[in-house]
Amino acid sequence: MKRFTPPEQWSTQYLTTGAFADLADLFKIHELTDWPSCQWFSQFLNATTSQGQAIRFVEDEQFADESRYYEQIIFETGHVPTRQQNWHDLFGGFIWCLFPKTKSLINHQHIEEIKLHGLKERSKHRNALTLFDECGVVLAITHTQWQQQLRDHQWEHAFVDKREEWGRTIRPYMFGHANYEMLTQPYIGLTGKALFIVVPDDIFCKDLSSQYAYLDQRLYEMIKFDDCLRDNKNLSPLPLLGVPGWWTDNENPEFYSNTDYFRPKRRKRT
Structure with a gap:
């Protein structure tokens, strides 16, 4: 996993062109001089859970002792566990901003499937x-x-x-x-x-x-x-x-x- 060292890691080759062009246009990620914090996303977020709780990104360390599954935490609290300086979670945050209704629905359907089949059995759905x-x-x-x-x-x-x-x-x-x-x-x-x-x-x-x-x-x-x-x-x-x-x-x-x-x-x- 790549780790962020400002500003060289934000390569314009990858973060302003190609598949990343939309992110550069909408979030100006190539202009950042430090890794985005969880709070940074709030200016772009307009998402809620299916129960109406506002989605917020929260540092993953706060869930170190959590026994609930990732999707359960989001569904029950609106908090999205987010690892710092982690590409996977960074891009996951952008998708929540771009597709808030769909992401919330997918979270809800995960929970419905867990209720039906439990955590161990993963259905086709x-x-x-x-x-x-x-x-x-x-x-x-x-x-x-x-x-x-x-x-x-x-x-x-x-x-x-x-x-x-x-x-x-x-x-x-x-x-x-x-x-x-x-x-x-x-x-x-x-x-x-x-x-x-x-x-x-x-x-x-x-x-x-x-x-x-x-x-x-x-x-x-x-x-x-x-x-x-x-x-x-x-x-x-x-x-x-x-x-x-x-x-x-x-x-x-x-x-x-x-x-x-x-x-x-x-x-x-x-």
Whole structure:
């Protein structure tokens, strides 16, 4: 895990461009000269638990003797245990700020699953919630053909032939904070889990905060009412370094010829 030493650790290469560009735009993380405190997040937070308690980040040390599970602490107190100088928890904090309704709902559904199955047994639903929470990428699309192409692993068609469409008819939004953490030290093979959301044609013309607010509401509705995370069937593998704009090497079309990373769709056996 990287530790913060101001200011060199805040590399502009990683924290203002690519997958981090939205964080730089909305939180100005590249301008910080010290590691953000738990209190620093309060200026961006507008989140509550499903019971109406305000979400607050609290230093993890305060829960050293706590017997409750992480999700139980959040649900019952509104306090999010947060490790200091820790990339994983830092990015987790940003996601709470960007997707407050969805994060609260996921927390609530974890608790409901714990009530049904206990802490030792992890249901398919709870596994899907965790997978999306850690590795999810929202792919906002204006045409459903994107979903079919990427689910079918038509990588070169989606990433090369239709490259100019990224930002126009499709745009990625990171949800999984573990993805962000791993992208601080990127490697070939790094893969997220895509969830597709059909959006209006004009969504990408709105300011960035409005885009995230819209997606947060849609995600909330899809998870709560459409039960899209009942299991992981709606989550599709997405090679993160292949996303246009997220990795400079993918500007060369030859980058996508690595079939160990950009794997063809496995045929189902009959």
